[in-house]
Amino acid sequence: MEIKVLKDILSANDQMAERNRALLDSKKVTVLNIMSSPGSGKTSLILETIRALKKQVRIGVIEGDIASTIDAQKVGEEKVPVVQINTGGECHLEAGQVGRALESLPLDKIDLLLIENVGNLVCPGEFKLGEDKKVLILSVPEGDDKVHKYPLLFSMADAIVVNKIDLLPYARFDVPAFLKAVRGMNRRARIFQVSCTTRKGIEEWTKWVTSNLGQ
């Protein structure tokens, strides 16, 4: 019976995700669902993406957090429309929350919507939001072995961003082992190595982002 209820919840979420998808398609908005552990650099990657692209692309942001508006305030300083979702304890965003956030965004004036999920390397993978692409960030200090321990998100990601490569000299992160492990479960994901601090790799990342616009 417990499993049945869980299925009902997931199915309701999928229906809401499809409604979001239909609305966003009609408005020609490309959506990235950005997921990672806490502190891997979701907000930093969003800020660098805005700084690199905002002259040519109209960007909107949905910030998902259990509590606080810290990230929404940072993004708001870049003068792009942003909505904060506080889940109030829930460990992931759900499509219904995103649907309500979409009502507060000027979708006719947005080409690219960046959704920052709650910091969690597990649960967000089970809830579609209506996104075009799933982006997973892993930061160097977390260690390359996380691919084996948290396989779901690594296997389903469309893009995997290795962030904080400026910390490679100080942390144990075996890049070839990481790449081999990812390829063992996901052959199609684009993999980027970036540092939001030094901006290394950001241009290659933003080229991929723009290649997904208007599809």
Add this chain to the structure above:
Amino acid sequence: MEIKVLKDILSANDQMAERNRALLDSKKVTVLNIMSSPGSGKTSLILETIRALKKQVRIGVIEGDIASTIDAQKVGEEKVPVVQINTGGECHLEAGQVGRALESLPLDKIDLLLIENVGNLVCPGEFKLGEDKKVLILSVPEGDDKVHKYPLLFSMADAIVVNKIDLLPYARFDVPAFLKAVRGMNRRARIFQVSCTTRKGIEEWTKWVTSNLGQ
């Protein structure tokens, strides 16, 4: 109705946690439930604790992971009894899983049981396992603002370990701001600043661990 089912699940978990607690009390085993994001250093702290204390304290370990036995293998090399729980997708350990793991451990020969939860800064906080103390690790590269974003675990922890302090020169982590934020929601937690790489702070941490034995 969904909420009702969730309550039933939590209640069943709490009952199992109490059963674990009674068994562990009868065997005089002190239990730490160690929680953090992926890659914050749960396994490293467990390994350093074993290395510091194994001559004077009989230690056992339960390793919780969604998949893989990487951590259990590392711990096993220290010649202490270890049981791996693979949750197969679940984002946290539950008391029933720990109860089954206890059946495989020589509890009569263990003074201290270290349970490494699944890497997740949210969900494990909602599931008691039968532990004496909840230990939360936050690593420096994750950033000091995580206290505001993930308040549940910070408010309920008995000990908070700031790990990877050797990376303070290379990361944005405001120690005074962190301490102030923690004290705003949790006045009783012991706070440790350690590096499992340089071993700084490990002695203070292990003193606290031993002060909890046999209580």
